[in-house]
Amino acid sequence: MDWSLSIDKAIPRPLRVIFRGAGQVFFCCNAVTGLIFLIALYVGGITAGFAATVGVVSSTVAAYLLGFPEDDIDAGLYGFNGTLVGPCLFLFLEHTPQLWLYVVLASVLSTVVLAALMRILQPYNIPASTSPFVLTCWMFMVAVYAFDGFARGPVLPPPGIPSTIAETTAASTDAWFNAFTQDAAIAWCTAISKGIGEVMFADSVIVGALFLTGIAITSLRGAFMALSGAIVGVVVPVLLGADKTLIEMGLYAFNPVLTMMAVGWVFLKPTTGSALLALLAGILTIICQAGLANFLAPIGLPTLTFPFVLVMWMFLFAAGKSKYWGNAS
């Protein structure tokens, strides 16, 4: 919205670039939105907030030092991968002092990977999105097993064969998911809000609501798509009979949130047609996530936001062949 963009321009440049970096996690090139995201992260947990701050600063400074295009840096494009790297490594690895060094190194690498992927995707005019964050964190998380100085945290599951992991956790969704009671309404709202929060690894209703507010400040259509993605990410897994614990934590929702924002708001023309495409993309993201999760189970890695990246890439590449779809920019 106009007033927020005026504030965005009034903020001193170094701070503005950092805030925008946080904002770009949800495609918002808006320092006010980014500031709200950062505050929300600190609300969710001091460590996560500080890790995100270290990540966004490291990756942005690295981009300046390595001489990548200033326009991209100013738009916060070299910040959002670092923003995600920080809380991700702190969620999945053991908290040790040297982990901070590891976060800085991973954030710097995410900047190099981003520049590389932007160069690769340049002829197609397709964004790299959060893929540098995913690839960097996967690499650092698997590498950890080989080094004494680091250990996995309790959240990261031990590697194992998918049949034993996936088939035992897949359980019928409870009755309360089908009844129209007040408890059911609360359960639904919790899952949907956490789904938005889990984009930045926050298992918290308040953080999710703050994220949604931040997005709404930049664009109402963006917020609508985020909310729709979260709803799809709860309803569809329930219908398919996915694991209830995962649904309740919003772990099926954060990928469709990003997919529907990307397809329905950011990268295609904002029409009714692209909204329907976004819905289709959101549903496919859930199947893609279930597939990738089982695919990665033998090495004990989480999918992170890669299902979103894959489905978004598919739809944006396909857009180049369609006479109906148009690129937004």
Added chain:
Amino acid sequence: MDWSLSIDKAIPRPLRVIFRGAGQVFFCCNAVTGLIFLIALYVGGITAGFAATVGVVSSTVAAYLLGFPEDDIDAGLYGFNGTLVGPCLFLFLEHTPQLWLYVVLASVLSTVVLAALMRILQPYNIPASTSPFVLTCWMFMVAVYAFDGFARGPVLPPPGIPSTIAETTAASTDAWFNAFTQDAAIAWCTAISKGIGEVMFADSVIVGALFLTGIAITSLRGAFMALSGAIVGVVVPVLLGADKTLIEMGLYAFNPVLTMMAVGWVFLKPTTGSALLALLAGILTIICQAGLANFLAPIGLPTLTFPFVLVMWMFLFAAGKSKYWGNAS
């Protein structure tokens, strides 16, 4: 052949596009050939035939609705991946009513993936071939473990470490494979014909023979390459000492069939040189298939036609660097 192309043109457009979609599984843009393929599938089994029909119709209709290029759709290029998706999911997953919905969704996705890959490969002038079918089916097959509403069929092996799966099944090929008796001749012909049938998951001699007839109607060189591929796909694994059961079912042959047709007939100039290249490509396809099969064993996925896709891509990309090889079109 000329008479079949006249019939092809006489068939009403919607039917022609659907039949050509089936025909393109073996690179035949010919409705007569496609019709024979569909009939052969129904001969092999009503369910498989109907699943293929649902697949080819879903993926072609989706291509129209999503606005992909009409020329490509008319040539049946948006149909053959759906044709394969249908029987594939019905072979590997449990037969439930909701599986039909799953087939429709997978066929629609294969159309989006095809458009995306065509866009990616456009600068290189390389075909996507059956890769959308493979990627889509892999995703849907692994996703199934996470959902209560679906279960794997008895054919899909449980995931496991390759050493236990592969090394125990690898067994010496029997004496009858080396003896010149009538029994041996029958065994060879069975394996070769089934090899052609297995391209569309048909474990049947008659279906394989019908497929070969259909190809011959479009091109004799195409039929010769298909037959050579099937022979290579039996002889080479026997020489290398591969698992006898797999060889007898034609499961080492369907990939070289497609590779030799692609390299020796469709995409390179039809010369003696490209026929020799096709032979080399066919042999490498078998090693590639054995490698990929062991690679995928920990997640319990079949290779499908990906060995063919990989080797074909390698040879077509390499063709761009050679002064001898030329592209056919």
Added chain:
Amino acid sequence: MDWSLSIDKAIPRPLRVIFRGAGQVFFCCNAVTGLIFLIALYVGGITAGFAATVGVVSSTVAAYLLGFPEDDIDAGLYGFNGTLVGPCLFLFLEHTPQLWLYVVLASVLSTVVLAALMRILQPYNIPASTSPFVLTCWMFMVAVYAFDGFARGPVLPPPGIPSTIAETTAASTDAWFNAFTQDAAIAWCTAISKGIGEVMFADSVIVGALFLTGIAITSLRGAFMALSGAIVGVVVPVLLGADKTLIEMGLYAFNPVLTMMAVGWVFLKPTTGSALLALLAGILTIICQAGLANFLAPIGLPTLTFPFVLVMWMFLFAAGKSKYWGNAS
């Protein structure tokens, strides 16, 4: 150096191309250097030397027969992948007579894969480097489990879950690594020299020293980068607490050796800035190798030089976005 290039030009063409093919393993288009490498390989072991010779000859001859660009062949670019394929298959697979046929087939395939990757990477002006060797050897090594005619050698670990493989071998580095005694100095020099030797699978101090001499004949900066890479490949894993046996054998060092040569000498402008980038790339290569090793553990494959290839690609693609870095050629 000038005198070696004069000798290079005086050598008869067929021999020169073969020697250069060996030289290109360390980016040296210099027949004298290549000859020293080959001699060093024979010093390390007759079989390894002969396997490398068979590989380099097969892949170069295949490139001529398949009609790939003569300039590239003359520079030895179609030889170094074969040079690596030979000793690699002889290290990891059981020594049988038919293994020689397998080496020839794999070397021919590495030539086709190289041409394909050169075509794919052409628009970006990025080298394929040793990726054809890695991809071909991975394929042939996994395929082996499916065939009776071949068996894995004692070096290739059985496939298994990374937790059991990696976490048990990760052990604290001994006291002698931290003490300034004569023993420690010898241990360090051994590890560093072996690190250079392991690029061509030679677990030998003399071979490593000969390789370094050969590189120094072509370029002192190249030799400096190789030595720095080997030092990084011993110091950084010690600091991170990696497995001592692997460090002592130089198995963490051969990838950074290649990365630092590529980034700091061959492909970017030879400045102080690119030397610092090379150092960063070398450190990241070690984390990438640890990650990839655990990633590949379930299928029982070694990383070979793929960590180097991945990090080099990242830095060279990223170089295209930077205003400071420049391509050397």
